[in-house]
Structures are given as C-alpha cells and as structure tokens.
Amino acid sequence: MEPIQIGMVVSGIMVLFVVLGMRVAFAAGMAGLVGLVWIFWAKFGYAPDKLGKAITVSVKVAGQVPHSKVSTQALSLIPTFILIGYLAYYAGLTKALFEAAKRWVGWLPGGLAVATVFATAGFAAVSGASVATSAVFARIAIPEMLANGYDKKFAAGVVAAGGTLASLIPPSAILVIYAIIVEQDVGKLLLAGFIPGAFSAIIYGLLIVTLALILPNFGPPVRGFTWAERFKALPPAMPIFFVVFIIIFFIYNPFGGDAWGTPTEGGALGAFVVFLMAIWKGMRWAQFRDALLETAKLAVMIFTIIWGVLIYVRFLGFADLPGAFSDFITGLEQSPMLTLVMILLAYAVLGMFMDAIGMLLLTLPVVYPAVMALNGGEMVSAADSAFGMSGPMCAIWFGILVVKMAEFCLITPPIGLNCFVVAGVRPEVSVQDVFKGVAPFFIADAITIALLVSFPWIVLWLPSQV
Amino acid sequence: MAGGSSVLEDDSTLSKLDQRLHKIEMVLALVSGFAVFATMVFAVVSVSGRNAINMPVPGYVDWIEQLMPLIAFMGIAYTQRDGTHIRMDILIGRLSGRALWAAEFITTLAALILMILLVWGSWEHFQRSFDFGRPWWSNDSSIDIALPIWPAKLLVPVAFSTLCLRFALQLWGYGRAFIFGLSDPVAVPMIKSAAQQAAEEAAMLDSDT
Amino acid sequence: TEWNVSVWGKRRAFTEHVEKLAELVSEKTDGEFTMNVSYGGLSKNKENLDGISIGAFEMAQFCAGYHRDKNPTITVLELPFLGVNTLDEEVAVSHAVYGHPAVQADLARWNAKLLMTSPMPQYNIVGTGEPRDSLAKMDGMRVRATGGIGKAFSAVGAVPTSVTATEAYNAMESGVVDTVAFAQHAHLAFRTIDQAEWWTANLNPGTVNCPVVVNVDAYDALSDKEREALDSSVDEAIAHYLTNYGELLTKWEGILAEKNVTKVTLSDAELDAFRAKAADPIREAWIADMTAQGIPAQELYDLVMDTLKKQRM
Ligand code: NA
Ligand code: NA
Numbered sequence: 001m002e003p004i005q006i007g008m009v010v011s012g013i014m015v016l017f018v019v020l021g022m023r024v025a026f027a028a029g030m031a032g033l034v035g036l037v038w039i040f041w042a043k044f045g046y047a048p049d050k051l052g053k054a055i056t057v058s059v060k061v062a063g064q065v066p067h068s069k070v071s072t073q074a075l076s077l078i079p080t081f082i083l084i085g086y087l088a089y090y091a092g093l094t095k096a097l098f099e100a101a102k103r104w105v106g107w108l109p110g111g112l113a114v115a116t117v118f119a120t121a122g123f124a125a126v127s128g129a130s131v132a133t134s135a136v137f138a139r140i141a142i143p144e145m146l147a148n149g150y151d152k153k154f155a156a157g158v159v160a161a162g163g164t165l166a167s168l169i170p171p172s173a174i175l176v177i178y179a180i181i182v183e184q185d186v187g188k189l190l191l192a193g194f195i196p197g198a199f200s201a202i203i204y205g206l207l208i209v210t211l212a213l214i215l216p217n218f219g220p221p222v223r224g225f226t227w228a229e230r231f232k233a234l235p236p237a238m239p240i241f242f243v244v245f246i247i248i249f250f251i252y253n254p255f256g257g258d259a260w261g262t263p264t265e266g267g268a269l270g271a272f273v274v275f276l277m278a279i280w281k282g283m284r285w286a287q288f289r290d291a292l293l294e295t296a297k298l299a300v301m302i303f304t305i306i307w308g309v310l311i312y313v314r315f316l317g318f319a320d321l322p323g324a325f326s327d328f329i330t331g332l333e334q335s336p337m338l339t340l341v342m343i344l345l346a347y348a349v350l351g352m353f354m355d356a357i358g359m360l361l362l363t364l365p366v367v368y369p370a371v372m373a374l375n376g377g378e379m380v381s382a383a384d385s386a387f388g389m390s391g392p393m394c395a396i397w398f399g400i401l402v403v404k405m406a407e408f409c410l411i412t413p414p415i416g417l418n419c420f421v422v423a424g425v426r427p428e429v430s431v432q433d434v435f436k437g438v439a440p441f442f443i444a445d446a447i448t449i450a451l452l453v454s455f456p457w458i459v460l461w462l463p464s465q466v
Numbered sequence: 467m468a469g470g471s472s473v474l475e476d477d478s479t480l481s482k483l484d485q486r487l488h489k490i491e492m493v494l495a496l497v498s499g500f501a502v503f504a505t506m507v508f509a510v511v512s513v514s515g516r517n518a519i520n521m522p523v524p525g526y527v528d529w530i531e532q533l534m535p536l537i538a539f540m541g542i543a544y545t546q547r548d549g550t551h552i553r554m555d556i557l558i559g560r561l562s563g564r565a566l567w568a569a570e571f572i573t574t575l576a577a578l579i580l581m582i583l584l585v586w587g588s589w590e591h592f593q594r595s596f597d598f599g600r601p602w603w604s605n606d607s608s609i610d611i612a613l614p615i616w617p618a619k620l621l622v623p624v625a626f627s628t629l630c631l632r633f634a635l636q637l638w639g640y641g642r643a644f645i646f647g648l649s650d651p652v653a654v655p656m657i658k659s660a661a662q663q664a665a666e667e668a669a670m671l672d673s674d675t
Numbered sequence: 676t677e678w679n680v681s682v683w684g685k686r687r688a689f690t691e692h693v694e695k696l697a698e699l700v701s702e703k704t705d706g707e708f709t710m711n712v713s714y715g716g717l718s719k720n721k722e723n724l725d726g727i728s729i730g731a732f733e734m735a736q737f738c739a740g741y742h743r744d745k746n747p748t749i750t751v752l753e754l755p756f757l758g759v760n761t762l763d764e765e766v767a768v769s770h771a772v773y774g775h776p777a778v779q780a781d782l783a784r785w786n787a788k789l790l791m792t793s794p795m796p797q798y799n800i801v802g803t804g805e806p807r808d809s810l811a812k813m814d815g816m817r818v819r820a821t822g823g824i825g826k827a828f829s830a831v832g833a834v835p836t837s838v839t840a841t842e843a844y845n846a847m848e849s850g851v852v853d854t855v856a857f858a859q860h861a862h863l864a865f866r867t868i869d870q871a872e873w874w875t876a877n878l879n880p881g882t883v884n885c886p887v888v889v890n891v892d893a894y895d896a897l898s899d900k901e902r903e904a905l906d907s908s909v910d911e912a913i914a915h916y917l918t919n920y921g922e923l924l925t926k927w928e929g930i931l932a933e934k935n936v937t938k939v940t941l942s943d944a945e946l947d948a949f950r951a952k953a954a955d956p957i958r959e960a961w962i963a964d965m966t967a968q969g970i971p972a973q974e975l976y977d978l979v980m981d982t983l984k985k986q987r988m
Contacts, residue, residue, distance in 0.1 A: 033584075060729040067588065076534060250849070265513045295499055300541040304551060358552060379685070516836070528837060609821050610821050610837045
C-alpha cells in the first residue's frame, strides 16, 4: 500500500475509536503509533521477522514526542492563561465588570443583555477559555435579567454566545495552540484576535438592540444610574484594564517605541497582578489550592491532547499526507476563495460533533499547509497571492477565521458546549431553551465571519502595525 | 464532547486501591499546579530583573523548558481518574448496561496498551540522554546554559506509569461491571451529561466564595 | 534504496547541499537511490541525532550547540574567536575535525557517521542605537547569543539573554535584547535585519557547527554503487552550497545598503582585547573540561589550528 492509503486507513481507525468513546488524546496517539508501525514494516517489505523491528523503531519514535513537543517555552502561555481565569474569579472581577457594564450601557434597549455581552468581552480580556466564561456569567447575569423580566431563553442565549468572545479577545489558549501548530508568531496572533473579538461583541450588541426594538416584550432598559454611580462602578473593574494594558504593552507599544517584553512575559505578569488582587480580595489556601488543581487538570488535558495528536502528526509526516492533501487542494479547478469557504463550512459541520481544541489539533496539520499553498505559499508576497495578502498575514487571517469557526461551534446543536454549561448552571433553563435563545446569534456570527472573510483588513490591520 | 465525571466509592479492594491511588494522583497534580505558578513567578522575576537591574535570569528559556514537563505530565492520571480527558460521548452516552461496559473496556484496554508502549518509548528517550559515566550523568543538555535534560525526560515514563496503573484499575472496574452486569460500578468515571458537569463546576466555585 | 532525510525549517541556503546531494545521488544511480528531504516532518531539530540512533531516518542535519552533551567533541568548532574567516576555511576545519577518530567515536554512540558540514559564516551582531564598536560599549549590552558565543559576550560584561530564534525579532523590538548574534541568512530569515541600524562586519566572534550525518547501518547496507554515488557527491554538494551562500552574501551587502544599515568595524586593538578576555579563558576552560571527560581536547584544538594554517598556505 502507498503511504497515502495507509494514512487514510489509519485516520479511519482513529475516527472509529473516537466515536467509540476513546479519549481523543489516546485515540490519536494510538492511531499514530499503529500508523508508524505500518509505515516502517512496509519499508521493511512486510518481512515477518522484521515486524518486531518495525514496532521497536515506532515505539521509540512515538516515545520521543511527549517530552519533545511539550518542552516549548511558548506553550507555557496556556497554563498561565487558564490560571488567570480562575484567579480573576476569586479576585471578584466578574461581578465588578457586570455591575459597571450595567450602569454604563443598561439604558439601551435590551440594556441588561447588552451589558452582559460587554461584561463577557471584558472578562475575555483576562480569561483564556470560553466555557469557563459562560459558566461564570450564567450565575451572575441570568438571575438579574430574569428579575428584570427578560425572556429566559434569550437571557441564557446571550450568556452562551458572550462566552465565545473569550477565545478571540486575548489572552486566548486556543490562539496560542494555533500559533504553535502552524509555527507563527504568538504575539501577532493574539493581537489579531483583538479587533475581531471586539467586532463580534459590537455585532452581538447591535443584534440585541435591534431585537429589543422589534420585540415588544424583549426586556426593559435599566435606567436611573447617575454619572457619579457610573464612575463609582469603574474602580473595582480596573484590574481588568490594567491586565489588558500590561498584555498589550508586552506585545506591542501603541505609542510607538519599544514594547515592554514578550507575550509570554506579559501573560505571566498579568496573571501575577490578578493573583495579588485575589489575595487582597480574600483568597486563601483552600481556594488557591483548588485554582491550582483545576488549572493543572485543564492544562494536563490540553497538553495530553497536544502530544497525543502530535504522535499522529509525526506519523502523517512519515506518510507525507499533508503534502498530498495540499497538492489535492491546490489542484482543484475552482476559485481559491470558494475552496476556502468550503473548508470553513467543513469546520462548521465538524464542530457540531467535536470540541474546539481537538478539532483544530486534528485538522490543522493537514488543512493549514493546504490553505497556505492555496494562497501561493508561505513566503508569497501580497501581490502574487490568491487572497491578496502575504504568507504570514494569511496564516494570521486563517487562524482568526478557524478560531471564530470553532467558537461558533460552541453554540451550535447538538454538542454546543457553552449551551450545555449555561443550562447546567441554571436549573430553571433547559438545554433546548438555550439553543432557542442562542439562535439569533448564529446569524450574528455568520455575518461576522462573512465580514472577516470579505474584509481581511479587519483582522490584519492591528498585527500589521507591529 | 463532555469530560468530568464522578467516581463511586465503597469498601471493596478495588475501591480502596482506587482511593489510595487517587491520593497519590492528587499530590502529583498539585505539583503540576505549582509548576504553573512557578513559571508565572519566574517570568515576573525575569522581567523585573531585566528592567530594574539589567540582570535577566540566565538561561530563562532553558529553565521554563525544563518546567514544562512537570506541568504537562504529572497530573495525567489525576485527570484520567475522573474522566476529564475529553472524548466524544455522542454514541457512548446512549449505551447502557453491558454494552456500555464492553465499549469502555475495549477503549480503556487500547489506551492501556498504548501507554505501556509509550512508557517503554519515553524510557528509551530518557536513556539516550542519560549516561552514568559523564558529568551530571548527562548525555543531552539544553541549548543555552547546558542544563542536563534527563531529569525532565525521566518525568515522562514515571507519570505515564501512574496512568497505566489508573487504566489497569479502570479496566478491572469495567470488567467487573460487565461480568456482574452492574449499574453503578465503583472506581470508574460515571458518564455525566454536560449539564450535570457544569452544575458541579458552578457548585465548586460557589462553595469557595 | 530510499532514504528519509530529516532537516528543519524551510528550504534555504543552509539546506542547499542536502538538496543537491539528493539530486546528485539519484542522477548517478539512475533513480535507484533516492532521498526524501523532510523539513520538520520527521523530527524536532534538537532530536535529529536521536532519530538517527533509533533508525527512524537515514540522514539528518543538526547543530552541535543545540546539545553540547550529545556531541562534546564537535563543540571545539564552536569555540569563540577560532579565527576562521571564510566559508572555505570553515569547511576545511570542520572536515578535518570530523575525520578525527575521537570525534567519530563520539558520534558512533548515536550510530551516526559524519558525512559533511553545513558551513556557516561568523555570527555577527545587529543592533539599534549607537554602534557597540568597543568593549566598553558592550558592557551591560543585552545580546541574544547562545553557547560559546554567549559565553564570549558575557566575558566582556554583556548580558546574554535567552530568547528563541523565532522570538528574536520581537525581543529586539521590545528591547528584551539590544543586539542579536546570527549568521547572515538567519538575520534575513528571522527579520532581525529589519530592526537593525548597524551590523558588525569584523567582530567574527564564532559560529555554530552543523554537520550532516548518516545512520551507520543504513550506510553499510548501501550497494557499492550507491555508496560510491553518495561519497563522490559530497564535494560537489558542498561546492554548490558555497556558490549559493556566496550569492546570498553578495545580496546581503545590497540589503545593508538598501536598509541603510551601517557596517561597524572594530579596531584591531579592540578585537585583540576581546580575544584576550573571551577566547583564551573560554578555550582553556573547554580544554580542561573536555580532557577531564577523556576527550583529547588539546589535540582537537591543535588540529583546527593546523588545518587553518595549511588552508592559508
Ligand atoms: Na480571552
Ligand atoms: Na457544537
């Protein structure tokens, strides 16, 4: 059998075991190891006495991957971003943000829902994980919306959708993972997420205001806050801005001149500030220990899937599958833009059944080189490219697009994780309710994605300033 | 794609072993957590040192790279114990009884075999970096300040061995559940809906504030 | 016979001899002996020796400085201020060292046979602001430099700072480092030249040594014709590499002019002072250290010096 065919069969085995309920990390690692054995044995001409040698070589090759791939400084951002999120909760930042947003934008039609979106966007600036953001806001924002007469389906939908902002607005664990798989500059990718994230939040906000104007019983504005009360609500939320400020200045100095350090350092410094804040707000050993354990659990889960998938990717390297797929994609006789849109649609379908990190890790090693080839290669200049942007810029643009797709999948049935989480936190809301309430946000997301595809400068303007 | 689950306990041998291993796993996971905290503090020290007294931590990148395996591997069995490693339960969530335990048994067995092989493979990786006859027993060193790499590489087979123990216990649990047709077996993660899971996550946050 | 070859990054001046070798070998054997060059698909660059030792692939490139303890003997070629001035000299000293029995024994621990070098020019520094054209001005300078070169800079009071090559551009922009030491192609590839206001033309503090090795068993298993094709192609592949890198160096001059980067020249007095402070103590420490490990360090160092002398006759 040709390596390409072996690649297909082994990928099939992996999918089978994933569907059977095997943990994705181990299913991918197992498929990779089986594939390596197959490739090496094929190389030895399937001689029966060489099977042992093929297994030995494969096990040694696979055994390198976990340590080798994990000992990367850039990956240290992931646990740091997770820790920030947990500490921010103990630092009381969630409540402070919601209160401030309520006082400032509550007067708008559908004001509390708009406030929820902006508060989740603010929390996104310290939290690197979408699901955690939804879980936290479901407890704070939904009761308040219900008390003010908002429709419960819609109140739940707002929180589920708002949570997805956390993975675009930096810090973002998933953007770091993308940067590492495709070997692009982490700082620029994080920076690139900023405007699309804010942009998504604004589109969500506009959607809510429009709905509130059309539907008479949508939910009343919250008025009556004096300017003094508004300004009083800001200081408790200040640490968020301080963290944003630190992270931005460590990636890029907006006033020209030197940035203050690397993104890794910025993330760490941000986490440290939130840590001090949490202690000041009364976090004690028991909570700190829980935060560390939860961070460890989430980080280990992510790292395990990273190395598991990378064993599979190592096998793909020996089978040269990425090269073959990229030849196939570039050989298609249709416009590159159509191909790109089809790839994004395929992500929408896949995302219905998979979680975001697993989906990106499994697909990017094959899809990313194909998309880069579609644009004209990694080193192509903007003038010669298919999408009108240079290779590195295309890498950033595609990264934001797939991450936005992955986030979109967090609110689509049947496995929209954010919706499950919101329903789980609020016993009075069923999963069906959340899916109904979040439906309008599909439209908002579809518009956002269409705009990001049509006007790449929304994504690329900020990183190109660096 | 749901993860976390609860593990039932009783006073059977299996459950006692499960609880004992759980204690060890928790300590190792805390080591992971502290390593996260340490990388954070370390970065802060490095930034301050560089900006305040022009003294960056020598070999900062090398040190972080040595810390990463502590973060990534030590908690691996703890994470498996309650089923946090993600999977797709769209099919398995619909099974029950013996069909469920059979599916769990098969995938757990496959994972156990994989991990035993990876203990071997990662041990070989460690061995290539280790030599009793050399200074610091080191046969492989970091790029900048030449730290020996074997301690970090040794963590992998050690952590993977604890995961093998965990898988072996779960295999025992699933096998028992299959043979006796149990509905609530001990020592294995029970599937929870994403909703249950989220509720518990929220409860955890509640209890602490 | 089909060989897998593990290199990393993208195809560039640094990998041209490997590509040329694959081309020549296939030509000479009428396609019987082919090589698939994989850029990072088979292994991480720091683990190419592990892959050779396992037998995962048959040929690989790596740099000695990535892991001193894996290949202590070749690090002689990375000592600061060896006085190697041209790529031809770099090839000559490298291949002389690769031929030494102690070096071959060192690499045999990895089941590896040294085939050829990937000659790299000296790692000169780029920086912003006032040119660091004297030792006094290097005091307190934060420089991205690893291994022996990093040690040399710290000997004159500079502060070697750890950043990865891919982060070098950001590190320079953000002031994490003031200067970056790279060979020319890397200044281009990692875009540090885009930040630079000046480049030291004659500091020549040293370089890294990056051999290409083959798996011993795979080499022995070649037919006589294939082995002959491989061995006879090395010089041609190196010649191709040198021509190609030569073009890059010409282009480099053009880029310096285009980007308005000042070529900084250090006076002989300053260079002598640098050598006295950095070269001698570091070399002596290296010799003492390696001798203690049972490596004929002095002999290897003398071999480099003699070869250099012969090369210049
Ligand atoms: Na975020
Ligand atoms: Na979904």
